[in-house]
Amino acid sequence: VQRLSRHEVAALNIGYVADPFYTLLPITLATFQCSFPTVSINLFEMTCGDQFRALENGKIDLGFVGLREPIEERGLQFRSIASYKTVAALAKSNPLAKKPIIKLRDIEPMFFIGMSERAYPGYRHWLTTTCQQVGFTPKVLQDADIERALIQAVAAGLGVALLPDQVNKLPHENVVFRPLSPTVVTESCIAWKAENRSAALKAYVHIVKERSASMR
Structure with a gap:
C-alpha cells in the first residue's frame, strides 16, 4: 500500500x-x-x-x-x-414514562416505531434480536426514514422506540428517554x-x- x-x-x-x-x-x-x-x-x-x-x-x-x-x-x-447505551423513547403521556428505568419486557405489549431498512440497514434485525433476547418479538407499527420523524411518531403516542442514548441531543418535546434493564449496548x-x-x-x-x- x-x-x-x-x-x-x-x-x-x-x-x-x-x-x-x-x-x-x-x-x-x-x-x-x-x-x-x-x-x-x-x-x-x-x-x-x-x-x-x-x-x-x-x-x-x-x-x-x-x-x-x-x-x-x-x-x-x-x-x-x-459504544452507546440504548434508551427507550416514550411519549410523556405513557404510564411507563414515570419510571426512572424501564424493563425491556415491560414494553412488549406496545407497538414499536422503527427505522426504515433503506435509511438504516440492519436496524430491524438489531431491534428484533435485542427484544428476542428477553423473550419477545417487537410489533413494529411503522418505520421512519429520519430520527426526527421517529421522535415525532413517539411524541404522538403511536409507539415506543429503542435508540442510542445520544439521541437526546435531538429536539424531543413530549418525549422522554429512559435507560433499560437489562442494559443494552450498541x-x-x-x-x-x-x-x-x-x-x-x-x-x-x-x-x-x-x-x-x-x-x-
Whole structure:
C-alpha cells in the first residue's frame, strides 16, 4: 500500500450521520488536515443506507455508518469507534414514562416505531434480536426514514422506540428517554471498501482508530 506524503495532492470523500459523530468527526478531520494539508476533504451528510450505497459505487471513501449490520456481503471493512447505551423513547403521556428505568419486557405489549431498512440497514434485525433476547418479538407499527420523524411518531403516542442514548441531543418535546434493564449496548462503526487502496484513506482510518480508542 502506498504511503501518503505530507505534500501529496489527493482527495478524501467522507459520509456521516450528523448527530452521533459530532465530536469525533471534527476532531479527526482537524488532526488529519494538520498532518496532510494538501488533501482535499469532501463531507457528505447521508443516512446510513445512502452511505453503504455510496461506498459500493465509489462515491465516498469512508462512512460513519453506525450499526454494524449487515456486514460481509458488501465487501466492506468495519471498525467500531464508539459504544452507546440504548434508551427507550416514550411519549410523556405513557404510564411507563414515570419510571426512572424501564424493563425491556415491560414494553412488549406496545407497538414499536422503527427505522426504515433503506435509511438504516440492519436496524430491524438489531431491534428484533435485542427484544428476542428477553423473550419477545417487537410489533413494529411503522418505520421512519429520519430520527426526527421517529421522535415525532413517539411524541404522538403511536409507539415506543429503542435508540442510542445520544439521541437526546435531538429536539424531543413530549418525549422522554429512559435507560433499560437489562442494559443494552450498541456499537457504532466506520466502514470503507476493502479494495480501496487510497493512502489518504489509510491515514485517516489510522487517526480515527487512535482518537476513538482514546475517547472510550
